[in-house]
Amino acid sequence: MPSLSIRVDLGPDASIGPGKVRLLELIAETGSISAAARAMGMSYRRGWLLIDDLKTVFNGPLVETTAGGAKGGGARLTAKGEQVLAGFRALERQAASATARELHLIVALIEDAPR
C-alpha cells in the first residue's frame, strides 16, 4: 500500500525521522533501550547514539534511565520525549490525510503502463 516516509529536518545535521521515532516508541513500549534496539535489529550502542543525537537536537533528554528496583534498571521517555513522539505521529497523520489526492495521482501514473 502506498505511503509516505517523512523526515523532519530541523537544522544542519539535525533531523528526526521514522527510525528515531520508532526507537522512542519501542522504548516507551518495552521500558528498555536494549530491547528497543534489538527489536529494530540494531546494536545497543547504535540505539544509544540515536538517543544521544536526539538529546542534542532537542536541547534536552527524550529518554531517561531508571536504575535498580525489583525489575532492575530500565528506560522511559521524558515528558519532552512523549511530546516529540506524539508530535511527530500527529505530523505524519496530518501529512498522509492531506496528501491523499496527490498520492493517488502518483499511483495512477504507475498503473498507466504501456500495453
Added chain:
Amino acid sequence: MPSLSIRVDLGPDASIGPGKVRLLELIAETGSISAAARAMGMSYRRGWLLIDDLKTVFNGPLVETTAGGAKGGGARLTAKGEQVLAGFRALERQAASATARELHLIVALIEDAPR
C-alpha cells in the same frame, strides 16, 4: 529553516524521494544525464541506475535519450517523467502547507531548553 523530506513508498523496494526527483529535475534543466548526475555529485552510472529503477517502478521510462543532432546526444523527460516530477512536487507542497502547525509544535519543543 525546518522542513520536511518526503519519500513515497510504492511497494517493496519501490520508492521515489528527494534524490530521484532532484535527478529528474536536473535532467529536465540540463538536458543531460551526466550533467545532472555530476551536479548531484554522483557518477553517471549511479544516475543511470536510479533512472532505470524509476522505469521499473513506474512501468515505463521517465527519461528518454536523444541521439545526434547539432548538440550531440542528450536526455529529456518523457510525458510520464514530467507528470511524476510535477506530481511529487505537488505532494511536497501540499504536505508542507498542511503540516505547518504540527511542524511548529515540534520546533517549539527544541526551543523549550532548560535554562
